Every structure is written in structure tokens, then in C-alpha cells.
Amino acid sequence: MKLLLVDDDADLRAVTSFALQQAGFLVIGAGSVPEAVAAFGTEHPDLVLLDINLPGGTGFDVCRAIRADSRVPVMMLTVRGEEEDLVRALELGADDYLTKPFSPRTLIARVRALLRRAGLESGGRTRAGDLELDADALCLRIGADGTLRITRLEFRLLQLLLAHAGQAVATDRLLAHVWGHKGGGDRQVLKQLVHRLRLKLGEAGDLANRIETIPAVGYRLNVTAP
Amino acid sequence: MKLLLVDDDADLRAVTSFALQQAGFLVIGAGSVPEAVAAFGTEHPDLVLLDINLPGGTGFDVCRAIRADSRVPVMMLTVRGEEEDLVRALELGADDYLTKPFSPRTLIARVRALLRRAGLESGGRTRAGDLELDADALCLRIGADGTLRITRLEFRLLQLLLAHAGQAVATDRLLAHVWGHKGGGDRQVLKQLVHRLRLKLGEAGDLANRIETIPAVGYRLNVTAP
DNA sequence: ACGGCGGTGACAAAGCGGTGACATTGCACG
DNA sequence: CGTGCAATGTCACCGCTTTGTCACCGCCGT
Incomplete structure (x- = not known):
């Protein structure tokens, strides 16, 4: 099961990727809007984790680009207390969101729940x-x-x-x-x-x-x- | 689009129902575990909103009963900071959660997102x-x-x-x-x-x-x- | 009587889904 | 390496449904 993780903080990407890999996922990383769009086009991930603050644009732009030709599950990663951003993301077609900071355990549970809901769960x-x-x-x-x-x-x-x-x-x-x-x-x-x-x-x-x-x-x- | 709202607080049910009805949803209410299970069996709602603290049991019991014969989307309503409860709910098959207190706008956006990702397209x-x-x-x-x-x-x-x-x-x-x-x-x-x-x-x-x-x-x- | 409007039936073209036959691919086995 | 089988792709045909078109009918007001 392939995930695309988009966040500008390379350290956070590293630690999050590690947790997800421990849980059996294959993780592709991207740190900017163009990187994310390119990676989505070439890798065809099964789920996208999307930070909002990105160099070269916002997570909304990536979400819009993805939704233009795909129904792949998208989970937004937001900072707490930005309800406007959240509502906007969900209306743009994101499927779920998670407020930072989050525990790896929560992230994995939410990713699994989202994959299950999309009918994409691979094993079991x-x-x-x-x-x-x-x-x-x-x-x-x-x-x-x-x-x-x-x-x-x-x-x-x-x-x-x-x-x-x-x-x-x-x-x-x-x-x-x-x-x-x-x-x-x-x-x-x-x-x-x-x-x-x-x-x-x-x-x-x-x-x-x-x-x-x-x-x-x-x-x-x-x-x-x- | 029919929703089942399960919460023991009748006032909160009333105000939440009103907001959801304004958004075009048909809302069925239930205030206890047996009420919720009975309503689910007779009404066949398209989505269930589940409080955890209920007279006669917990929201987990309702969630388990629902998951025994249905994959209807379930959103748990929790109080902030009970991550254990949250993880348990997601592992029981709940699809999403929302921490109380929440704004009607957030609730509606989240319900729509959940319906969309369940393939029920709120415009459906x-x-x-x-x-x-x-x-x-x-x-x-x-x-x-x-x-x-x-x-x-x-x-x-x-x-x-x-x-x-x-x-x-x-x-x-x-x-x-x-x-x-x-x-x-x-x-x-x-x-x-x-x-x-x-x-x-x-x-x-x-x-x-x-x-x-x-x-x-x-x-x-x-x-x-x- | 006449003309507009709406209802009804008949027919044909196009699209869609079901079915069978055959080709191709890939893989296990001798 | 060849053989055979299962899985998958491709093609052709059939029948039903959907849709558009035409013709004709009756109703109603002038």
C-alpha cells in the first residue's frame, strides 16, 4: 500500500515515514507543491497525506490538482485551531484531516480507517x-x-x-x-x-x-x- | 440523506439536529443504546453520529452492534483529549470522530466529507x-x-x-x-x-x-x- | 369549423448489457 | 524447451431499453 506524504519539514517527514513504514506502508515523500504533483503523477499512490503550508503554494493547490483527475483518499495535516482551513479543505474534496501534533499511533489508525472506507485495504x-x-x-x-x-x-x-x-x-x-x-x-x-x-x-x-x-x-x- | 444522531443530551440533540436539517439532512434522534439500536434497525440511516457516554451502555456498544451487519459510515462524538477512546473507536470500525464542542459548520463539513468518501455523494x-x-x-x-x-x-x-x-x-x-x-x-x-x-x-x-x-x-x- | 395544446400509440435508431467463441498471455510441470 | 491449463483480453452477435420522431386523437376557446 503506497502513501504520498507531503510536508515541507524534512525532519517531520522522516519520523512520520518511519512510523508508517513500521506499519507496513510504502511511503513516498514530497516537500513542495510541484514535487507533490509530480510524485502523484508518476507514483499513483493509494492515499495522500497533505500538509497545508508548503513552499511554492499550499496544500489546497495540491488537493485541487489531485481531485481534478482522481478520487484517491486525501488526508490533510493541519495545525490546531484553523477551522477555516479545515472547512475549506473538506469542501475541496479532502476526505479527512488530522491536527498536528499527532501521535504515530493515531496517524496509523486514521490512515487504516481511511483506506478501509475507500475499500482499498490490502491485507486481511x-x-x-x-x-x-x-x-x-x-x-x-x-x-x-x-x-x-x-x-x-x-x-x-x-x-x-x-x-x-x-x-x-x-x-x-x-x-x-x-x-x-x-x-x-x-x-x-x-x-x-x-x-x-x-x-x-x-x-x-x-x-x-x-x-x-x-x-x-x-x-x-x-x-x-x- | 438520513442521519441517526445518538446523544444523551436532548438539548444538544435539538440544536445539532436543527443545524443538520438546515443543511438538507433528515435527522433521526436517539438518546440511549437500546433506542439507537432500534432506530438503526427500523430507519436504516445513511450515517450515524455516536456519542460515547450513553445511558444503558456506551457508544462503543452501539458501534459494535451496527458493524455486525452494516458498513454504514459512523462518526464518533468524543470529548477532547481521550485518545485511547478514539483509537478504540476507530479499531471497532468507526470511520471518523469529532471532538466536542464543535461548531455546526465543522460538523456539516465533516458529515459531507464522510458521506462523499462513503460513495454516497451528498448531492446523491x-x-x-x-x-x-x-x-x-x-x-x-x-x-x-x-x-x-x-x-x-x-x-x-x-x-x-x-x-x-x-x-x-x-x-x-x-x-x-x-x-x-x-x-x-x-x-x-x-x-x-x-x-x-x-x-x-x-x-x-x-x-x-x-x-x-x-x-x-x-x-x-x-x-x-x- | 378551426387551430393550438396535450395525450397516446407506433416505429426506428442508438446504446447498453449478456453471452459465447476465440486469441493471447503467463505460469507450472514434465 | 515444449505442453497444457488457467486467467485475461478481444471480437461478434443478440436482445432489451432508452430515446427521438411521426401521426393521430380529443379537448377547448374563439
Whole structure:
């Protein structure tokens, strides 16, 4: 899981990076607005940590640039008591904020919470209703009945659907999540992916209809009570 | 957009509810753990605001009960300086927290941010009376009875009618809103659009007469009390 | 009677999603 | 190194839905 950490204080970057790396994250650092924008373009991080005070501009500029072509989770790092800045950041599309100074433990908990909410959490298991997704074994557990082996693409598809179980997920978001923002797939392959997954779900139980089509929008995964 | 606000202080609930309602949210209140769990089960809110200190238990108990069968966004309301509580809440599956006291403006910004990052886009739903328009799933919810799948054009039509529920809306405004100013549609297609929507509404209940014709002016959507 | 307006039905074009067939890639195994 | 299989991408076709267009009907005021 790759994070982009943007802060002008190199010492703070170093200590924060260390804490995040201990927690298993890969951290890319940037110390100015142009650096941050460039790093975002080349590295495609899964989450961005953004200080507001930066040489060459503000964190707002970076946030705006990122939001222009990506829905990646953004967490602002602010100093305490600047409510105006905070409101502005959230209205610009930031997903969360953290007031400095913060403890590494808090930071890691918040980063994890944000990743989980975005449906991007890499390791471990994701559960919704009677369905549980196991990243290590690459399989889907259905209630207590059985497990279903799935492929990597099917996993990523289910990851996002499960993270938003019961809600319609737009095809664009699915494409971005499964194949990455670098246009690997189009609607054609998504059709096929869903089709093949439905076949599997049909064989493993009468579950093909769990993935519902929302015409002109995308798909929705329906779960039952656990 | 429906929120569940859980706090034992009735006065704070009242003032907070008012602020949220001003921002366009529908707020359900609860003052204790059993009340909160019951309200969650019957109301199915889109987001939960949870105080920690509650009669009959703690906000953690409510959070655990909710997470047992739902991934609805949960925001904890804490008192300042209880980092242990905060970390525990996030590990229990809460998505965010807010320290009391907070300004209504901050609360609204944070709620919006949380909804956005949950994929529920605060602009995603519009309601008027017993009708609710869901932009994400592209459907119309009628009271508690059922949902009706609608098309993109029907959605845009209802969007404007619902925003002016009970008032006549001129055909020119409808044309401009549904098809844009680029002369894509004329009165003929609007006739057809309304006709087809009335058929759908008629099948889904006896709702065809909800769209009333105002001769020489346009149409009006009638709603009943929610 | 006439003309404007709105309702209704029928039809065609375009788009979207489902499905099957086949090609390509990558990887484990002999 | 070749072989076979699973995973993935690509193509073609089918059917349904959505949307635009036309024609015709009835209503109503002059």
C-alpha cells in the first residue's frame, strides 16, 4: 500500500515515514507543491497525506490538482485551531484531516480507517453480511457453507463491491479500482469479468443474482444478514 | 440523506439536529443504546453520529452492534483529549470522530466529507414529501413501499420537479434542465418523457396523477406528507 | 369549423448489457 | 524447451431499453 506524504519539514517527514513504514506502508515523500504533483503523477499512490503550508503554494493547490483527475483518499495535516482551513479543505474534496501534533499511533489508525472506507485495504479480510473476502487465500467465503476460489481481478472487483455492499457502484469507479487509473480496461472487459464471476457464483450456490446490474450506472452487490 | 444522531443530551440533540436539517439532512434522534439500536434497525440511516457516554451502555456498544451487519459510515462524538477512546473507536470500525464542542459548520463539513468518501455523494439524494430521488442507483423511492427504476432523462425531469414540489414548473425550464440549452429536445419529447414516466408511476402504485398538467404553463409534482 | 395544446400509440435508431467463441498471455510441470 | 491449463483480453452477435420522431386523437376557446 503506497502513501504520498507531503510536508515541507524534512525532519517531520522522516519520523512520520518511519512510523508508517513500521506499519507496513510504502511511503513516498514530497516537500513542495510541484514535487507533490509530480510524485502523484508518476507514483499513483493509494492515499495522500497533505500538509497545508508548503513552499511554492499550499496544500489546497495540491488537493485541487489531485481531485481534478482522481478520487484517491486525501488526508490533510493541519495545525490546531484553523477551522477555516479545515472547512475549506473538506469542501475541496479532502476526505479527512488530522491536527498536528499527532501521535504515530493515531496517524496509523486514521490512515487504516481511511483506506478501509475507500475499500482499498490490502491485507486481511473484508466482510459484509454473509460474504467474506480473504486476500491471503484469494477466496470468497459464503456464510458458513463454503469457499470459492477467485482470481486477482475478481478479488479487486469484489473488494470494491463489498466495501459498498448494497449500494450501486459506478462502472467508472470499478474500472479505476480493478485496472488502475492507467486505462488498462474498458467496459468490455468489465462485462466479461462480471459475467465470469456470476458463473462461478452460480455454480457455488444460487448466488449469480447477488451481483445486480443497475442499468446506466454500474453494479451492486447484495448481501444478507450474517 | 438520513442521519441517526445518538446523544444523551436532548438539548444538544435539538440544536445539532436543527443545524443538520438546515443543511438538507433528515435527522433521526436517539438518546440511549437500546433506542439507537432500534432506530438503526427500523430507519436504516445513511450515517450515524455516536456519542460515547450513553445511558444503558456506551457508544462503543452501539458501534459494535451496527458493524455486525452494516458498513454504514459512523462518526464518533468524543470529548477532547481521550485518545485511547478514539483509537478504540476507530479499531471497532468507526470511520471518523469529532471532538466536542464543535461548531455546526465543522460538523456539516465533516458529515459531507464522510458521506462523499462513503460513495454516497451528498448531492446523491433529493427528497420531497414521500418521494426520494436516488442519483447513485438511479431510482425513485416512494415512501417506504418500494423503489422505481428510472432512466437518466426521467431522473433529470424529476430532479427539477422535486426541487419545486407543489409548484408549477414551466416547460421551458424543464427543457433547459433535462436536455441542456443546446436545443436537444422540444415539446414533443417532453410530452413523451412525461407520458412514459406517468406509465411507470401508474404501474408502481396509483401514482400517475402525481404529475399534474398545468395547461399553458408546464407540470407540477404533488407530494404527500413524509 | 378551426387551430393550438396535450395525450397516446407506433416505429426506428442508438446504446447498453449478456453471452459465447476465440486469441493471447503467463505460469507450472514434465 | 515444449505442453497444457488457467486467467485475461478481444471480437461478434443478440436482445432489451432508452430515446427521438411521426401521426393521430380529443379537448377547448374563439
